[in-house]
Amino acid sequence: MTAQHTDLLKADTDDFSRGLAIWEIASVVTSALIAEWVVLSFAGRSKLITAIPIGLALALMLYSHRHRGESWRDVGFRTDNFFAAGRLLLLPTAVAFLVIIATAWFTNHTLLTGSFRSRFLWLPLWALFQQYALNGFINRRAQLALGKGTRSVVLVAIVFALLHLPNPLLAVVTLIGGLVWGAAYQRQPNLFALSLSHAAISLTMALTISPGWLNSLRVGFKYFG
Amino acid sequence: MKKPSTSLVHFLIGKSVLETLLVGALAVVTYITIFPPYFHGWGEITETGVSGWAVNNAEPWARVDIQLFVDGHFVAQSVANQSRPDVLAAGWSRDEWHGYVIPISALAEGAHEARVYALHHSGDGARKTLQLLGSPIPFSIDSNGKLLNARR
Numbered sequence: 122m123t124a125q126h127t128d129l130l131k132a133d134t135d136d137f138s139r140g141l142a143i144w145e146i147a148s149v150v151t152s153a154l155i156a157e158w159v160v161l162s163f164a165g166r167s168k169l170i171t172a173i174p175i176g177l178a179l180a181l182m183l184y185s186h187r188h189r190g191e192s193w194r195d196v197g198f199r200t201d202n203f204f205a206a207g208r209l210l211l212l213p214t215a216v217a218f219l220v221i222i223a224t225a226w227f228t229n230h231t232l233l234t235g236s237f238r239s240r241f242l243w244l245p246l247w248a249l250f251q252q253y254a255l256n257g258f259i260n261r262r263a264q265l266a267l268g269k270g271t272r273s274v275v276l277v278a279i280v281f282a283l284l285h286l287p288n289p290l291l292a293v294v295t296l297i298g299g300l301v302w303g304a305a306y307q308r309q310p311n312l313f314a315l316s317l318s319h320a321a322i323s324l325t326m327a328l329t330i331s332p333g334w335l336n337s338l339r340v341g342f343k344y345f346g
Numbered sequence: 347m348k349k350p351s352t353s354l355v356h357f358l359i360g361k362s363v364l365e366t367l368l369v370g371a372l373a374v375v376t377y378i379t380i381f382p383p384y385f386h387g388w389g390e391i392t393e394t395g396v397s398g399w400a401v402n403n404a405e406p407w408a409r410v411d412i413q414l415f416v417d418g419h420f421v422a423q424s425v426a427n428q429s430r431p432d433v434l435a436a437g438w439s440r441d442e443w444h445g446y447v448i449p450i451s452a453l454a455e456g457a458h459e460a461r462v463y464a465l466h467h468s469g470d471g472a473r474k475t476l477q478l479l480g481s482p483i484p485f486s487i488d489s490n491g492k493l494l495n496a497r498r
Binding site for chain 1: 357365369
């Protein structure tokens with residue numbers, strides 16, 4: 122085989138890998154949209170049926186990691202860079218916290234408009250799952266398809282915002298959050314630090330911003346009812 | 347990171363097929379729940395209004411809630427619970443109490459169209475849907491205010 126043939130073969134393989142990465146992102150996003158829009162509108166709040174698209178997405182992500190030879194550590198389930206990632210996230214999380222508090226104060230003239238609900242105890246785990254899907258999977262595939270840097274971070278942010286439609290305020294907040302968390306992950310891939318930042322911001326929003334503004338953080342078809 | 351092979355493509359295709367089946371099944375089940383194919387009925391114009399019958403084959407002893415629309419506007423709601431022995435004799439129902447008569451008044455002279463719908467509740471009353479019973483009933487009102495059947 123000549124050097125030219127080898128180069129062409131490598132280019133084909135790279136195109137295949139990039140295309141497949143985009144397909145993987147689209148597939149996971151589709152599952153989330155089916156859960157948010159189709160299952161909720163057709164099957165009500167049946168957790169069993171919602172588990173089907175979520176389970177399929179999770180199965181794809183796990184299979185893909187195994188298939189591509191990614192370890193849990195590669196994905197971001199690690200502790201060695203926790204403080205380095207935490208340092209990256211501290212300032213944006215603190216700024217977000219202050220902006221949310223200020224917004225709550227200027228719009229409601231009070232800070233605590235929401236009440237603590239028992240489901241908030243699940244928030245760190247829910248945030249970890251979301252950060253795993255968003256950064257541990259989608260960000261990694263976006264980097265395969267578009268390379269490390271602005272383009273892949275923007276894709277991650279757009280995907281994150283898309284999944285929070287039609288809630289307009291939440292879509293804007295998640296677009297900004299997606300940019301910050303996506304960029305931080307590319308520098309220090311640590312899902313625990315990201316999920317702490319995510320949970321802290323979500324909890325602050327749920328407790329301070331008027332439920333009417335955020336429609337109780339509802340997304341998808343649930344937003345309307 | 348290892349290069350992907352076609353098995354990942356197969357996995358993606360399989361996942362898409364399963365999700366398509368899930369969405370399709372949900373759509374069909376939802377359609378059947380909201381618009382169950384159990385309602386039968388018929389309506390015709392009389393001198394004073396619309397008369398007809400309605401049966402829910404899934405619950406043959408139940409009385410069907412019906413709504414009358416004329417020219418696309420709601421006119422009245424009623425229950426098909428009047429005697430129609432001819433419906434029982436024809437084998438459409440298990441008892442004769444499936445008839446209805448809804449008077450029509452205060453309509454302008456000229457051609458109109460009536461539609462009688464069965465009212466169906468689903469989702470523990472969260473959803474209400476209307477299903478057309480029989481076919482639309484064309485009629486007209488003459489200068490004396492009398493209803494005339496326009497069906498051929």
